[in-house]
Amino acid sequence: MRYAYGISAALLLAGSAATLTGIGPAGAQTAANDSSVMRNVVPRANAPMSFADLTEQLQPAVVNISTTQRVPVANNNPFAGTPFDGLFGNRQGGSGGAQTREAQSLGSGFIISADGYVVTNNHVVAPGDRNAKIESITVIMPDRTEYVAELVGRDAASDIAVLKIKANKPLPFVKFGDSTGARVGDWVIAIGNPFGLGGTVTTGILSAIHRNTGQGGAYDRFLQTDASINRGNSGGPMFDLNGNVIGINNAIISPTGGNVGIGFAIPAEVAAPIVETLKAGQTIERGYLGVQISTLSEDLADSLGLEKNSGEFVQRVEPDEAAAKAGIQAGDVITKVNGKTVTPDQTLSYLVANLPVGTNVPIELVRNGKAIKVNAKLGKRPSEEELASSTFDPDAENNTLNQKDDSASAQATADALGLSVVDLTAVIARQIGVPATAKGVVVSIVNPNSDAAQKGIKRGYLITSVNRQPVNSAADLDKAIGEVIRAKRSAVLLQIRQGARDPVFVAVRLQDD
Numbered sequence: 249m250r251y252a253y254g255i256s257a258a259l260l261l262a263g264s265a266a267t268l269t270g271i272g273p274a275g276a277q278t279a280a281n282d283s284s285v286m287r288n289v290v291p292r293a294n295a296p297m298s299f300a301d302l303t304e305q306l307q308p309a310v311v312n313i314s315t316t317q318r319v320p321v322a323n324n325n326p327f328a329g330t331p332f333d334g335l336f337g338n339r340q341g342g343s344g345g346a347q348t349r350e351a352q353s354l355g356s357g358f359i360i361s362a363d364g365y366v367v368t369n370n371h372v373v374a375p376g377d378r379n380a381k382i383e384s385i386t387v388i389m390p391d392r393t394e395y396v397a398e399l400v401g402r403d404a405a406s407d408i409a410v411l412k413i414k415a416n417k418p419l420p421f422v423k424f425g426d427s428t429g430a431r432v433g434d435w436v437i438a439i440g441n442p443f444g445l446g447g448t449v450t451t452g453i454l455s456a457i458h459r460n461t462g463q464g465g466a467y468d469r470f471l472q473t474d475a476s477i478n479r480g481n482s483g484g485p486m487f488d489l490n491g492n493v494i495g496i497n498n499a500i501i502s503p504t505g506g507n508v509g510i511g512f513a514i515p516a517e518v519a520a521p522i523v524e525t526l527k528a529g530q531t532i533e534r535g536y537l538g539v540q541i542s543t544l545s546e547d548l549a550d551s552l553g554l555e556k557n558s559g560e561f562v563q564r565v566e567p568d569e570a571a572a573k574a575g576i577q578a579g580d581v582i583t584k585v586n587g588k589t590v591t592p593d594q595t596l597s598y599l600v601a602n603l604p605v606g607t608n609v610p611i612e613l614v615r616n617g618k619a620i621k622v623n624a625k626l627g628k629r630p631s632e633e634e635l636a637s638s639t640f641d642p643d644a645e646n647n648t649l650n651q652k653d654d655s656a657s658a659q660a661t662a663d664a665l666g667l668s669v670v671d672l673t674a675v676i677a678r679q680i681g682v683p684a685t686a687k688g689v690v691v692s693i694v695n696p697n698s699d700a701a702q703k704g705i706k707r708g709y710l711i712t713s714v715n716r717q718p719v720n721s722a723a724d725l726d727k728a729i730g731e732v733i734r735a736k737r738s739a740v741l742l743q744i745r746q747g748a749r750d751p752v753f754v755a756v757r758l759q760d761d
Contacts, residue, residue: 302487309419311357313366313387315353355483356481357483365527367408367409367523368408369483369498370404385398387413401527403526405601406522407467408526422485424493428515430457436473438497439485440481442478471494472510496516536569537576537600538566539582543561547739550755552614562579563752563753570624573625581614600629606625607626609623664758668692669690669692672710686712687712688713688719689722690708690710691705699759705742705744714728716741739756
C-alpha cells in the first residue's frame with residue numbers, strides 16, 4: 249500500500265456500465281427532478297437485482313498475487329567481527345555477514361489471455377524497500393491452484409506490471425473494455441484480495457471520471473469509485489456490467505488505510521496500450537516537453553490577469569529540451585497541446601506523456617497577455633526518479649544566510665508585499681550562495697502574517713523579477729509594485745531564487761492598506 253495523506257495505493261476493483269437511461273436536458277421551466285422527467289431516468293425494470301451471474305462468470309479470471317522478498321536488516325551484534333561473534337547466534341555466515349529477513353506482499357491481478365498473461369500493479373510486485381530483492385512471485389487461482397510467475401515487464405510511472413504463468417490447460421481470462429464511454433453513476437464491480445481474503449466481491453458506482461488526485465505525474469487521472477476497496481485489492485480489475493475491464497484498481501483515500509468510499513482505478517484507455525507494450529518486451533517511452541510547471545492558482549492567475557485553471561504555468565524550461573528549442577519561456581502559460589485544452593482534469597503532463605517520442609506538437613500559450621503558437625518536437629521523458637531529483641522546492645529551509653549583512657542598505661521596503669529588501673552586493677551574494685553575476689534584490693525581513701510568508705518566501709531569497717520585468721534594485725521593486733497597485737491588481741508575480749537552485753515563480757497577494 250502506498251500512502252500520501254491517506255492516499256494508500258491499494259488495489260481497486262470497480263467497473264462501470266450504465267444501468268440508468270441518460271438524463272436529457274430539462275426545459276428551462278422544468279425542474280430537473282420533475283416527475284415527468286424522472287419517469288424516463290429511474291432504473292429500468294430489468295436492472296440487475298443481483299450481480300451473482302456476472303460475478304460467477306468473471307471471478308475465475310481474477311487472481312491473488314503473493315511475493316516473497318529478502319530485506320536487509322541491521323546487524324545489532326555488538327561483537328560482530330570479533331572472536332565472540334558466534335556467541336550471539338549469527339547464522340548469516342559468520343562475522344560481519346549481511347543479515348536479511350523475509351517479507352511478503354499480497355495483491356490482486358487478472359488474467360488477460362488463455363496462455364497466462366496476468367496484469368497487476370507495479371507496486372504489488374516491486375520490492376518494498378530499495379535494498380530488498382524479490383525472490384519469487386506466486387499467482388494463486390480462485391481454486392487455490394498456485395503458479396510461479398515470471399515478471400514480463402513493469403512500468404513505475406503508470407504503476408502497471410505484466411506477469412506470465414504456465415499452465416497445462418487454457419486459462420480463463422477477461423478483456424479490456426472502453427473506459428472513454430464510462431459515466432459518473434455507472435455501476436462497477438470489484439473482485440480482489442483485500443487483507444488476504446481472496447475472491448472478495450464489492451459493488452458501487454463511478455463517483456468521478458478523470459479524477460486528478462493532486463499527486464502529479466503523467467498518469468494522475470483516475471476513475472473514482474465508491475465500491476469498497478481495501479489493502480490487497482491493488483492490481484485488480486474494475487468491471488462494467490458488460491464484464492469488461494475498464495480500470496485497474498490502484499489507490500484509495502483514507503485516514504486509516506481502510507475503505508471510506510473513495511477509491512481510484514487506472515482507466516483502461518491508459519492501461520491497455522501500456523500492457524500491450526510490456527507484453528511485447530518493450531520499454532515504455534513517453535513524450536517530454538522539458539518544462540517544470542505549476543497549476544494556475546487563483547493568485548497566480550490574478551497576477552497575470554488570466555482566468556484560473558485556464559492552463560498551466562511554466563516555472564522553468566530545461567536547456568536543450570523540446571520546449572527550449574520551440575521558444576517556450578519561463579513565465580508562459582500553456583493553454584493547449586495538440587488541440588486539447590490544458591485543465592486540472594487534463595494536465596499538461598498527461599497530454600504530453602501520452603504522445604509518442606518525436607511527435608511534432610502544436611502548442612498554444614499566453615505570454616505577457618498575448619496568445620502565441622509554437623511547435624515542439626517531443627523528446628523522451630526521463631524516469632520518475634530523475635524528474636523528482638530536479639524539482640525545486642520553494643519551501644525548503646534556507647541554510648545559506650546565517651547572518652545579516654549590516655553593511656548593506658535597508659532603505660527599500662515593499663509594504664504591499666510584507667517584505668523588506670536590500671540591494672544585492674558581492675558580500676550578500678556569497679552569503680546566500682548565488683553566483684556573483686546574479687541580479688535582483690534580497691529579502692531581509694518577512695512579515696510572518698503576509699501572504700509572501702505563507703507562500704514560503706524567507707529571508708535570504710533573491711527576487712529577480714516582478715511580473716516578468718527584471719528588478720536590479722530596491723527602487724526597481726518599489727516602482728514595479730506601484731504599477732501593480734495602480735493597475736488595481738490584487739496579486740503580483742515574483743520570480744525568486746534560493747541559493748544556487750533554479751529560479752521559481754510565486755504569485756503573492758498584496759496586503760490590504
